[in-house]
Amino acid sequence: QSALTQPASVSGSPGQSITISCTGTSSDVGSYDLVSWYQQHPGKAPRLILYEVSKRPSGVSNRFSGSKSGNTASLTISRLQAEDEADYTCCSYASGDTLVLFGGGTKLTVL
């Protein structure tokens, strides 16, 4: 099974919204609502920001939202702030031997 596909980079200005896509297959993203998203600042461990496609853990801003259509999940960050500049990685449960698939990560630049 291959890694999930994400754009390498996205950018946006403060106050704007951006969307990061995460494309898998019918064996992972398309079959399970078990997509999660992680934010990672340089030199830091990943931090869970969304799980089960669109649910936010306690303490995560409601500016982060998620959705899924077919084999593609999406993370939207609204009202961009400078502190949102980080790498974002999606993850999905998968059927078969590789139970967990990560995306390659997307670098968000806040202009």
Next chain:
Amino acid sequence: QMQLEGSGPGLVRPSETLSLTCSVSSGSVSSSSYYWAWVRQPPGKGLEWIGNMYYRGNTYYNPSLKSRVTMSVDTSNNQFSLKLSSVTGADIGIYYCARLVIGYWFDLWGQGTLVTVSS
């Protein structure tokens, strides 16, 4: 609040075995709600799932690493461990221990341990 702290040698010789431990504090590794997992990140690259295990011993490994990976849980010391044998330069990276909710999302991460492979 549970915390995870990874530890282990930062330098491993080629062909030898990488051994890392993750200590669990303010909570129990014997919880029925979680798996215990390892994830790695090569320099400048994305995250890779290594595997996860349940406290009762059930293990699930990435097929690409399965022949070299062993995970274990030590309930008496409230920690879990990773061994990766026959390491090469492709195994260089940051190794994270993490808590994996049964629904398959990682809700708690250790600080990461940088592992270098060199003679």
